[in-house]
Amino acid sequence: MSETTPTSRTGTERPAADIVFDHVTKRYPGQQTPALDDLSMTVPAGETCCLVGPSGGGKTTAMKLVNRLIDFESGDITIGGQSIRSVDVTTLRRDIGYVIQQVGLFPHMTIAGNIGVIPGLLGWSRDRIKKRTDELLDLVRLDRSFASRYPAQLSGGQQQRVGLARALAVDPPVMLMDEPFGALDPITRTEIQDEFLNLESEISKTVIFVTHDIDEAIKMGDRIAVLRQGGVLAQYGTADELLAHPADEYVADFVGADRGLKRLSLRRMREVVAGGDGASNGASPYADAPSVDADATLRIGLSTLFASGAPAVQVTDGGRLLGTVTLDQLQDAVAGSSS
Amino acid sequence: MSSYFAFFGDNAALLAELTLVHILLSVFALAVAVVLAIPLGAWIGHLHRFSFAVVSVGNVLRSLPTLAIIAIGLALYGFGIINITVALVILGFPLVLTNTFTAVEGVDPGTVEAARGMGMTGWQILTRVELPSAIPLISSGIRTSWVYIVATAYLATFAGQQGTLGDIISNIEGYGLSGVLAAATISILLAFAGDALLGLAERALTPTGLRLLAERTPAADAEPAPAAPAAA
Amino acid sequence: MTTAAGALDLPTQVIPIFEGPQCAPDQLFCWDWFTTNWPTILGPSLVQHVYITLIAVVIGLVISLAAALFAFSRSWFASGFLGFSTFLYTIPSLAFFLMFVPITGLSLTTIEIGLTSYTLLLLFRNSLTGLRTVPRSAVEAAEGMGLTPNQILFRIRLPLALPSIMAGIRVSVVTVISLATVAASVAPLGLGKPIFDAIHTVFSTELISAGVLTILVALVADVLVVGLQRLVTPWTRARRTS
Ligand SMILES: Nc1ncnc2c1ncn2[C@@H]1O[C@H](COP(=O)(O)OP(=O)(O)OP(=O)(O)O)[C@@H](O)[C@H]1O
Ligand SMILES: [Mg+2]
Numbered sequence: 110m111s112e113t114t115p116t117s118r119t120g121t122e123r124p125a126a127d128i129v130f131d132h133v134t135k136r137y138p139g140q141q142t143p144a145l146d147d148l149s150m151t152v153p154a155g156e157t158c159c160l161v162g163p164s165g166g167g168k169t170t171a172m173k174l175v176n177r178l179i180d181f182e183s184g185d186i187t188i189g190g191q192s193i194r195s196v197d198v199t200t201l202r203r204d205i206g207y208v209i210q211q212v213g214l215f216p217h218m219t220i221a222g223n224i225g226v227i228p229g230l231l232g233w234s235r236d237r238i239k240k241r242t243d244e245l246l247d248l249v250r251l252d253r254s255f256a257s258r259y260p261a262q263l264s265g266g267q268q269q270r271v272g273l274a275r276a277l278a279v280d281p282p283v284m285l286m287d288e289p290f291g292a293l294d295p296i297t298r299t300e301i302q303d304e305f306l307n308l309e310s311e312i313s314k315t316v317i318f319v320t321h322d323i324d325e326a327i328k329m330g331d332r333i334a335v336l337r338q339g340g341v342l343a344q345y346g347t348a349d350e351l352l353a354h355p356a357d358e359y360v361a362d363f364v365g366a367d368r369g370l371k372r373l374s375l376r377r378m379r380e381v382v383a384g385g386d387g388a389s390n391g392a393s394p395y396a397d398a399p400s401v402d403a404d405a406t407l408r409i410g411l412s413t414l415f416a417s418g419a420p421a422v423q424v425t426d427g428g429r430l431l432g433t434v435t436l437d438q439l440q441d442a443v444a445g446s447s448s
Numbered sequence: 449m450s451s452y453f454a455f456f457g458d459n460a461a462l463l464a465e466l467t468l469v470h471i472l473l474s475v476f477a478l479a480v481a482v483v484l485a486i487p488l489g490a491w492i493g494h495l496h497r498f499s500f501a502v503v504s505v506g507n508v509l510r511s512l513p514t515l516a517i518i519a520i521g522l523a524l525y526g527f528g529i530i531n532i533t534v535a536l537v538i539l540g541f542p543l544v545l546t547n548t549f550t551a552v553e554g555v556d557p558g559t560v561e562a563a564r565g566m567g568m569t570g571w572q573i574l575t576r577v578e579l580p581s582a583i584p585l586i587s588s589g590i591r592t593s594w595v596y597i598v599a600t601a602y603l604a605t606f607a608g609q610q611g612t613l614g615d616i617i618s619n620i621e622g623y624g625l626s627g628v629l630a631a632a633t634i635s636i637l638l639a640f641a642g643d644a645l646l647g648l649a650e651r652a653l654t655p656t657g658l659r660l661l662a663e664r665t666p667a668a669d670a671e672p673a674p675a676a677p678a679a680a
Numbered sequence: 681m682t683t684a685a686g687a688l689d690l691p692t693q694v695i696p697i698f699e700g701p702q703c704a705p706d707q708l709f710c711w712d713w714f715t716t717n718w719p720t721i722l723g724p725s726l727v728q729h730v731y732i733t734l735i736a737v738v739i740g741l742v743i744s745l746a747a748a749l750f751a752f753s754r755s756w757f758a759s760g761f762l763g764f765s766t767f768l769y770t771i772p773s774l775a776f777f778l779m780f781v782p783i784t785g786l787s788l789t790t791i792e793i794g795l796t797s798y799t800l801l802l803l804f805r806n807s808l809t810g811l812r813t814v815p816r817s818a819v820e821a822a823e824g825m826g827l828t829p830n831q832i833l834f835r836i837r838l839p840l841a842l843p844s845i846m847a848g849i850r851v852s853v854v855t856v857i858s859l860a861t862v863a864a865s866v867a868p869l870g871l872g873k874p875i876f877d878a879i880h881t882v883f884s885t886e887l888i889s890a891g892v893l894t895i896l897v898a899l900v901a902d903v904l905v906v907g908l909q910r911l912v913t914p915w916t917r918a919r920r921t922s
Contacts, residue, residue: 176824202826213821217839217915226835227825259918275825285824510851511898513858519875519891523708523884595770602772603862606879617775618865625778632775639770 126189133184159330167340206276477536485544493552527608547589551582729870740799748807765801806848810841
């Protein structure tokens with residue numbers, strides 16, 4: 110088997126690569142309409158692309174094409190410029206972290222066993238696997254004592270976190286994630302989303318992230334691809350582009366009638382207050398206005414504004430007053446960036 | 449080979465007679481096993497209690513070697529029809545019991561809940577909801593039971609009960625290998641014929657809705673317990 | 681009943697019936713006879729019985745695992761083998777043993793052929809079912825992670841098939857123990873030999889001794905296999921505790 114270069118992998122420092130879909134069409138045998146219709150898009154190295162769309166829209170299909178769990182007839186997919194068809198399929202897959210919709214933990218292996226499968230096959234030492242397992246359990250916020258349990262002894266959400274840890278085990282430069290946080294409660298979900306964003310910012314990975322949830326897509330994705338029924342790409346762009354200029358009614362519907370509000374989540378108070386003329390250090394006309402942290406989103410700023418009834422909020426950064434922002438300024442900030 | 453075929457012609461009357469008794473004995477043993485096992489299994493499955501006891505009893509009975517039961521029986525209650533019947537009933541009983549129990553216990557709790565909510569009594573739930581949906585599994589238990597019993601009934605000869613195909617099968621000196629094989633062939637045909645007949649009965653008894661469901665779901669989950677070959 | 685001189689060492693002389701001084705001829709069970717004959721007849725027969733059973737089950741397991749792995753990706757083989765097995769189920773076991781006598785004689789080989797055949801059917805079926813009913817998601821995850829088809833078969837499917845394989849072993853062990861008694865009428869080995877001897881002489885002490893010992897062997901074997909099953913499939917008992 111292909112236990113090729115076990116020593117060169119240290120579990121870190123593998124450069125990300127871009128993923129390019131080039132006119133990819135997938136038709137399942139015996140199906141009238143294609144599951145994926147002439148998909149072309151580029152996910153730049155180190156970025157996260159969220160795939161959203163209706164159930165049956167071809168999200169999972171698009172993802173499985175990348176690690177060749179499904180074969181396709183026309184078009185090509187390249188990772189880092191290399192066609193996925195030109196690489197040995199096992200090698201290809203070991204460089205791609207894969208988190209599936211149904212989690213798919215191996216029921217007969219402990220949590221540690223699950224996480225250590227690929228490192229084991231790559232010939233890592235026992236100690237190194239153990240160390241990596243602990244690291245990953247910390248990362249997904251599971252107690253290390255879980256290592257010796259079996260999947261059946263975990264809740265659905267805990268299993269999903271193990272699935273994520275397992276996919277991260279050899280620190281692959283590319284990750285495919287199919288609704289990885291679907292079974293989590295909102296609080297844990299937010300937590301683990303933040304953890305993942307954090308991790309992403311430290312180690313650059315190219316991620317394709319499938320979700321049903323447009324809010325999750327806006328939060329996690331550098332770019333969002335909206336698929337429609339029949340596997341047609343409706344729009345591909347940054348969250349801001351989608352929210353400000355949905356390509357058509359379908360996308361507008363999909364991102365939601367409250368897309369103006371959603372855009373507020375994309376920007377931080379810091380950006381607005383810096384752009385405003387600022388209340389340098391003189392006496393502010395809004396001295397008793399409520400304060401908001403500079404890293405809070407505009408959405409939180411707006412919410413604070415409405416909740417207090419004050420005409421403006423003060424933006425602070427670690428206790429230091431940066432300035433004040435009024436409702437008009439907030440509105441300008443959002444409207445202005447869309448033109 | 450030719451003596452094998454010749455045997456059928458030369459001993460037609462004997463074979464017919466032995467076959468008839470073989471059938472009667474097997475049907476009788478199966479009937480006793482079924483009459484004992486279905487009410488017990490259904491009742492305990494309905495109660496959702498004592499499941500450990502049922503499974504254990506089933507496993508213990510299933511392990512009992514038929515010839516050992518015959519031997520002990522010879523010492524305790526002697527030769528004859530009782531001896532072989534007891535042995536065959538013990539052979540067939542555990543399968544029907546565990547299948548009935550498993551099927552009745554496994555009826556969707558939602559369905560039972562709905563029936564109770566509609567005001568059905570325990571007896572009505574058992575006879576109108578649980579048993580009808582348990583028919584396929586109960587039936588597969590009975591069919592396998594039949595195959596075991598028919599294939600084992602020849603031990604009647606060792607239990608001192610003459611008149612079955614065992615008279616030929618256990619007497620290779622008298623009838624030769626071709627005789628043994630001829631009698632075995634008839635026994636095999638009986639197994640298949642009975643299985644087919646029981647299959648027809650099952651089809652007729654199974655509620656149409658269940659049959660449709662069974663045809664839609666893959667066969668993989670239709671047969672939970674691995675079948676065993678004839679136990680002696 | 682024609683029997684061959686044992687392929688294994690077993691005293692073949694006529695059993696000294698009613699020899700013990702404390703035994704009345706009409707006594708149901710004579711303890712004296714039992715203790716006198718334990719070291720010479722019953723004990724060795726029991727050991728033989730266990731031995732015969734082990735041989736059949738081990739050979740059967742090796743063959744049927746190989747066949748199941750082969751059949752796993754070849755459904756023509758699987759359905760052929762299963763059809764054949766269903767047919768074999770229906771053959772009266774004594775006839776099955778006798779069928780091989782012209783080829784292999786009245787020997788241990790003959791009865792092992794028969795016994796092994798019966799285990800094959802069960803073990804093959806259970807192994808194949810086990811290999812095939814592994815959760816799809818686990819297999820897909822394994823594929824996606826880059827396990828080769830062989831690694832998936834041996835590291836994922838085979839261990840996950842263990843509960844089913846062990847269930848097959850459990851049934852086949854008790855089945856072989858039962859069938860082996862019948863086999864003694866072909867080759868005088870195992871606990872079936874004292875049973876057949878006593879059937880012909882209607883000696884109740886020996887009938888009960890051998891019968892009960894056979895039952896004990898079956899029950900103990902069943903318990904041992906269950907223990908082994910628990911040992912090798914620890915995850916099946918892992919349930920959520922919190
Ligand atoms: N193995 C298959 N054989 C045939 N058709 C399939 C297969 N897998 C998926 N399809 C079809 O292809 C289409 C796209 O399926 P896909 O699984 O990619 O959807 P999805 O967007 O991931 O949906 P969901 O959000 O429900 O997971 C669907 O119409 C589906 O029925
Ligand atoms: Mg999907």
